[in-house]
Amino acid sequence: MIIKIGIPRALLYYRYKHLWESFFNELKIDYIVSPDTNRDIVRKGIAYAIDESCLSSKIYLGHVEWLIDQCDYILVPRISGYGSDGTVCSKFQAIYDVVANTFRDRNVNLLSYNIDPRVADFEMVSFLKMGKILGKRKSQCLYAYLKAKQVQNNAQLLEINEQERLLNINKLKILLIAHRYNISDKYIGEPILNLLREQGAVPIIGDIAPKRETLAKSSELTETLPWTINKELVGSIPIFKDRVDGIILISTFPCGPDSLVSEIIIRRVTDKPILNLMIDAQEGNIGIETRLESFLDIIRFKKDEFYGKD
Ligand code: SF4
Missing domain, CATH: 3.40.50.11890 (Rossmann fold)
Known part of the structure; x- marks a missing residue:
């Protein structure tokens, strides 16, 4: 069976897009990224979110809604913190549960990976577990993760160099x-x-x-x-x-x-x-x-x- 992953173009997508997209590319898994935020996505996100949510997480829900019916899984990572580097806003910690509860009547399959160094959930191990859920061998997943990490690092370096040019x-x-x-x-x-x-x-x-x-x-x-x-x-x-x-x-x-x-x-x-x-x-x-x-x-x-x- 061909699996298609949906990736919401919001929140951590902008931090991890190269890592996620390269990982799925290496594993030859199809994916779709929701479109740029538009008025309709904002409107739907606002309708699904509680009033107290920040606009950024409201927009996230609008992107998730757009992806429902377009794919088999929606990627919603659960990130609790980065160990000695610090923790994350509670919206990130809760986003998996918020999405699961908000869309509980829409038959949504969420694909997740956990980052929580306190319980030894490190990025690489979590990516291997995610690959296993998608039916891939451990060695394939390890190769894909290392390759994706390299792509992400190179992309960050390119951005830094381009910004250095702008600074001059x-x-x-x-x-x-x-x-x-x-x-x-x-x-x-x-x-x-x-x-x-x-x-x-x-x-x-x-x-x-x-x-x-x-x-x-x-x-x-x-x-x-x-x-x-x-x-x-x-x-x-x-x-x-x-x-x-x-x-x-x-x-x-x-x-x-x-x-x-x-x-x-x-x-x-x-x-x-x-x-x-x-x-x-x-x-x-x-x-x-x-x-x-x-x-x-x-x-x-x-x-x-x-x-x-x-
Ligand atoms: S830090 Fe948290 S509350 Fe602030 S914009 Fe990001 S997700 Fe929203």
């Missing part, structure tokens, strides 16, 4: 501190990236930085953050700060971790202009254009004042 461009550069699933999402982050580019600025993505370095550097701003991904984002600030002209913080309403982290950044990074943007389900990006334009105008004005106009 002689234009206004703005560091974006946002989860990758927000910044890369068509509905949340892409309009902001496009607006910045239209305004002649170069977006620099905080998430595109060597992860080990960001984790180490995060303690320069705070030593008490529990969440790995937030630590990586915070740690990217000392790496890029002196090479950019301003910082934009982007989060989705009502994200607990990001609210705390944004407050810490605003209080402790005092030598760069900072714009704090929160995107919610009702308003989306409405009003953002004006705020972005004013922010860039202020930065340009300050630069002219400091260096003098040509």
